[in-house]
Amino acid sequence: MTLNRRAISYRVSTALAGAVTLSVVGGSGIALALDDPHGDKDVAVSVEIAELEGPGVLAMTVAGQSAALTESDSTATERQFTGTLPTVTVTDTRTSDEIPAGAYWYVLGSITDFSGSAGQPDIVSADSFGWTPKLVAGDPGSVSAGDEVDPGEGFADSEMLAMAYDSGEIAPEGSWSANADLKLLTGAAVAPGKYAATLTLSLFE
Amino acid sequence: MKANAFAAVVALAAAAFVAVAAPATAAVADDPVVSWSLAPADAVGPDGRSWVEQKATAGETVTEHLALRNHGATATTFILTAADGYFTDTGRFSMLQAGETSVGAGTWISVADDVLVEPGATAIVPFTVTVPENTTPGDHAAGIAASVLSSGTTSDGTLVGVESRVGFRVMTQVSGALAPALAVSDLTGEYSPSWNLFTPGELTIRYTAANVGNTQLEFGETVDGATTQRRDLFPGETRAVAVEPVHVWPLGIVSMDVRFESSVPTDAGLAVAPVTETIVFWAVPWLHLAALAGVTVLVAAMLLARRRNKTKIARLLEEARAEVRREREESLTA
Numbered sequence: 217m218t219l220n221r222r223a224i225s226y227r228v229s230t231a232l233a234g235a236v237t238l239s240v241v242g243g244s245g246i247a248l249a250l251d252d253p254h255g256d257k258d259v260a261v262s263v264e265i266a267e268l269e270g271p272g273v274l275a276m277t278v279a280g281q282s283a284a285l286t287e288s289d290s291t292a293t294e295r296q297f298t299g300t301l302p303t304v305t306v307t308d309t310r311t312s313d314e315i316p317a318g319a320y321w322y323v324l325g326s327i328t329d330f331s332g333s334a335g336q337p338d339i340v341s342a343d344s345f346g347w348t349p350k351l352v353a354g355d356p357g358s359v360s361a362g363d364e365v366d367p368g369e370g371f372a373d374s375e376m377l378a379m380a381y382d383s384g385e386i387a388p389e390g391s392w393s394a395n396a397d398l399k400l401l402t403g404a405a406v407a408p409g410k411y412a413a414t415l416t417l418s419l420f421e
Numbered sequence: 422m423k424a425n426a427f428a429a430v431v432a433l434a435a436a437a438f439v440a441v442a443a444p445a446t447a448a449v450a451d452d453p454v455v456s457w458s459l460a461p462a463d464a465v466g467p468d469g470r471s472w473v474e475q476k477a478t479a480g481e482t483v484t485e486h487l488a489l490r491n492h493g494a495t496a497t498t499f500i501l502t503a504a505d506g507y508f509t510d511t512g513r514f515s516m517l518q519a520g521e522t523s524v525g526a527g528t529w530i531s532v533a534d535d536v537l538v539e540p541g542a543t544a545i546v547p548f549t550v551t552v553p554e555n556t557t558p559g560d561h562a563a564g565i566a567a568s569v570l571s572s573g574t575t576s577d578g579t580l581v582g583v584e585s586r587v588g589f590r591v592m593t594q595v596s597g598a599l600a601p602a603l604a605v606s607d608l609t610g611e612y613s614p615s616w617n618l619f620t621p622g623e624l625t626i627r628y629t630a631a632n633v634g635n636t637q638l639e640f641g642e643t644v645d646g647a648t649t650q651r652r653d654l655f656p657g658e659t660r661a662v663a664v665e666p667v668h669v670w671p672l673g674i675v676s677m678d679v680r681f682e683s684s685v686p687t688d689a690g691l692a693v694a695p696v697t698e699t700i701v702f703w704a705v706p707w708l709h710l711a712a713l714a715g716v717t718v719l720v721a722a723m724l725l726a727r728r729r730n731k732t733k734i735a736r737l738l739e740e741a742r743a744e745v746r747r748e749r750e751e752s753l754t755a
Contacts (some may be wrong), residue, residue: 271469275458275492280584281569285579297579304585307456307492316471324509326518330579373518374509400579410579416518417585418566421471 220308262303272310274321274383276419279303283415293404301396303352304377304417306359308387315384321421322379323394325362325373330400336407339400345371345413347396351378354392358385361394367401374418383421437748453495457538459567459587462488462545472589475550478596481549485591489546489567491538498537499567504561506590511662512652514590516564526563526593529553536567550593558597559635560687562655564588585598592637596689601693602634603683607661608730610702614671618712622704623666625678631659636691640683655688671706 280302289298304323325347330339339345346367351359362376377392380386398415461470467488477483491497504517505527517523532548548565566588607629614622632654634637641650645667654660669675679698685691 273458276587277456283581374515412580414582419587
């Protein structure tokens with residue numbers, strides 16, 4: 217008795233997340249106050265924020281869906297390509313009692329091999345790919361970036377990008393961001409051409 | 422308030438002025454910032470669960486719901502996937518990637534391929550878990566996720582598409598006899614002596630734990646009075662464990678007891694008998710033996726030197742006496 221995939225109807229309730237009341241005094245928009253925190257300090261801004269409706273959420277925000285690797289610092293024997301992972305932000309709006317005791321969230325990364333667009337041999341990621349995760353926003357005492365994996369170290373399935381020590385304890389902090397320096401290291405004899413791989417980031421708790 | 426609206430609102434709501442997510446700097450294309458959350462739900466909305474834990478019988482179909490909320494500023498199509506769940510080498514739950522084929526509980530889940538969600542909206546999407554007939558009793562792990570696919574832009578050079586997904590686990594316990602069991606193999610102890618005579622050496626114990634039962638297992642080991650809890654294993658999974666080194670004095674052949682305990686997180690009433698294994702290893706006090714040898718050589722040298730001195734003094738005395746005798750004889754004859 218499986219559901220017909222095409223016959224499913226969705227209930228989409230709109231504007232749930234927008235249930236925030238912002239009343240701004242002083243003629244200046246809240247967006248202005250946020251976008252330019254170092255602006256005119258004389259503008260009086262008072263903000264009244266209502267409770268978000270419903271249970272809080274553990275959300276992920278990604279700043280992009282791809283990263284280009286460009287050649288840099290290649291030597292006579294090795295070719296090196298580097299890039300930066302788009303910043304990943306995890307936001308937790310749950311209250312501590314909405315989080316199971318001992319639960320902790322984490323973002324894992326896995327990567328496919330780099331496949332050539334013109335039939336040239338694949339570049340095996342486990343032999344050639346590495347990354348250096350970095351926490352770019354948030355308290356390093358509550359969230360830690362994953363370990364560096366050098367090319368050739370065997371970038372395995374599900375390497376750690378960032379991990380919370382305890383979701384419930386750190387939830388009041390609210391938001392954390394991480395990215396990673398990406399590196400692809402190949403032999404000088406690698407077939408020239410375009411290559412593409414997919415890096416999967418997974419947020420679980 | 423555009424792309425970072427959600428993060429900004431959250432930062433304010435938490436009364437903590439943390440740095441808001443930096444905008445895309447590394448993206449190749451002009452990818453929009455996408456922000457979303459996924460949680461178990463009932464037909465009305467999110468119900469506060471962090472993941473799904475359910476009991477079912479073989480042949481049964483259970484209907485569940487997921488709540489997918491778009492916190493971003495643009496309408497976004499999210500890909501919905503279900504796949505087998507597993508614990509990584511470091512014990513974190515994950516589910517198979519897009520290119521991998523599920524063979525277990527991941528195949529039991531039916532869900533729409535994708536769903537378009539307007540900014541600020543929450544989609545409640547039903548999904549079913551159909552347990553096949555003849556499924557063995559016990560815990561079966563799967564995960565369900567909503568992901569944003571790579572935009573697929575191509576550029577010169579090398580491109581890494583980033584598929585981001587937010588998921589939760591869907592744990593199904595199929596009714597029947599539950600038989601938790603932990604098997605320990607490759608238990609070894611490696612002893613590294615200290616370079617200081619007055620501190621003990623370190624023993625590193627390693628072993629491989631295998632979940633050979635049909636339930637999820639949490640396990641840990643006790644060595645020298647210290648218990649360490651390890652992260653869970655699903656049925657059929659194994660994990661190599663290296664125990665934090667313990668201090669051991671080198672006393673020749675040493676034995677150490679390792680006690681393994683496990684329990685079933687999905688059924689606290691199930692008892693699993695602990696197992697104790699003993700490892701025997703050589704902890705030869707080479708440094709102490711060497712030190713002893715050194716002391717022996719030193720003492721012998723001192724004794725020898727003293728004996729030599731004695732002979733020398735005796736000889737000198739004898740010479741002095743002979744001299745005296747000679748002088749006396751000379752004075753008598755004079």
